[in-house]
Amino acid sequence: MAVAQVTLGSSSVTTTPLGLGANAVGGVNLFPNLKDETGIEIVQAALDNGIQLLDTAFVYGLGHSEELIGKATAAYKRDTFQIADKAAQDLSSGEMVVSNRPDFLKRSVDEALTRLNTDYIDVFYIHFPDADTPKAEAVGALHDLKVAGKIRAVGVSNFSLAQIEEANQDGYVDVVENQFSLLHQDARADVMPYLAERNISFVPFFPLASGLLTGKYTADTDLNFGEGDIRSGMDDFKQPRYSQILTAVDSLAPLAAAHKASIAQLVLAYYIANPQVSVVIPGAKRPSQVEANAQALQVSLSEEEYAAIEKAFSAFAA
Numbered sequence: 001m002a003v004a005q006v007t008l009g010s011s012s013v014t015t016t017p018l019g020l021g022a023n024a025v026g027g028v029n030l031f032p033n034l035k036d037e038t039g040i041e042i043v044q045a046a047l048d049n050g051i052q053l054l055d056t057a058f059v060y061g062l063g064h065s066e067e068l069i070g071k072a073t074a075a076y077k078r079d080t081f082q083i084a085d086k087a088a089q090d091l092s093s094g095e096m097v098v099s100n101r102p103d104f105l106k107r108s109v110d111e112a113l114t115r116l117n118t119d120y121i122d123v124f125y126i127h128f129p130d131a132d133t134p135k136a137e138a139v140g141a142l143h144d145l146k147v148a149g150k151i152r153a154v155g156v157s158n159f160s161l162a163q164i165e166e167a168n169q170d171g172y173v174d175v176v177e178n179q180f181s182l183l184h185q186d187a188r189a190d191v192m193p194y195l196a197e198r199n200i201s202f203v204p205f206f207p208l209a210s211g212l213l214t215g216k217y218t219a220d221t222d223l224n225f226g227e228g229d230i231r232s233g234m235d236d237f238k239q240p241r242y243s244q245i246l247t248a249v250d251s252l253a254p255l256a257a258a259h260k261a262s263i264a265q266l267v268l269a270y271y272i273a274n275p276q277v278s279v280v281i282p283g284a285k286r287p288s289q290v291e292a293n294a295q296a297l298q299v300s301l302s303e304e305e306y307a308a309i310e311k312a313f314s315a316f317a318a
């Protein structure tokens with residue numbers, strides 16, 4: 001079944017409402033590394049199952065995620081998938097410094113194009129705000145790259161509402177990528193109203209709360225994730241919040257069963273149906289997870305079901 005496409009902001013980019021978060025593909029910043037072959041298979045599983053937006057960043061393996069995406073997509077027609085990429089980490093001094101300087105952003109895009117083995121990047125985000133570059137100047141540099149055809153849409157990520165407003169002074173911001181999930185709903189009252197008013201698309205990160213919203217965790221799950229795994233430090237995986245989350249997630253089981261879907265598919269269908277979410281980008285550590293997540297595109301929720309999912313997580317509303 002053909003999936004309706006979404007348009008990102010005022011750009012010409014159209015894509016599927018379900019993407020792939022490629023942090024685990026070649027990345028070592030949030031989780032221990034996967035094998036390169038697994039990363040490539042994850043990307044190809046996405047493209048083979050109707051998922052078009054691949055969300056990566058320089059910092060995911062310091063360019064390695066981008067390289068693996070370049071390899072994984074080499075045999076696919078370029079206009080059948082979209083790449084979202086990010087930069088803000090400048091290593092040129094020998095240390096990692098957050099930079100939004102126009103010259104740094106322009107160099108980052110050129111270098112990313114080489115690693116991705118492509119002529120253009122569909123969405124390019126400033127990954128994190130720096131302390132001193134005027135935001136409109138930084139976004140202006142991405143706008144120049146858009147006019148030059150090197151990128152097709154301008155994004156910012158991890159920007160507060162005030163920072164987004166400053167960055168969007170000239171109306172150049174097409175997409176914002178910030179954290180949002182049924183467990184972390186601050187964006188709802190915070191950035192979402194502004195974005196909706198300005199026709200800026202919203203792409204939430206950590207949509208499955210690092211796997212917690214898939215329904216696979218129980219009171220008995222071993223929560224020792226080991227060194228280098230971001231879940232080890234997350235409050236969501238600590239009591240008493242962990243038990244509250246399990247109760248809310250488990251309450252979705254009857255609705256998931258009614259749709260012959262998994263809880264993960266039901267949760268992803270909720271984001272796809274959410275008018276304030278443009279593209280949901282769940283991550284994956286195995287191709288089978290991507291294949292399963294792609295099936296969320298076939299789950300259609302009634303208004304009552306959508307409201308019931310929100311109600312199940314009302315304790316986590318901002």
Ligand SMILES: NC(=O)c1ccc[n+]([C@@H]2O[C@H](COP(=O)([O-])OP(=O)(O)OC[C@H]3O[C@@H](n4cnc5c(N)ncnc54)[C@H](OP(=O)(O)O)[C@@H]3O)[C@@H](O)[C@H]2O)c1
Pocket residue numbers: 020021022023024030055056127157158177178204205206207208209210211212214216264281282283284285286288289290292293
């Ligand atoms: N802009 C930013 O600063 C920023 C920050 C963070 C993330 N992101 C983006 O957002 C994406 C999503 O974040 P994320 O991947 O960390 O978190 P997530 O989407 O909330 O969780 C993904 C994890 O859930 C588990 N999972 C996924 N599908 C599953 C399924 N069908 N069944 C069971 N388990 C499943 C996998 O982990 P296990 O198998 O280990 O359980 C997977 O790695 C990233 O990949 C990245 O592209 C952006």
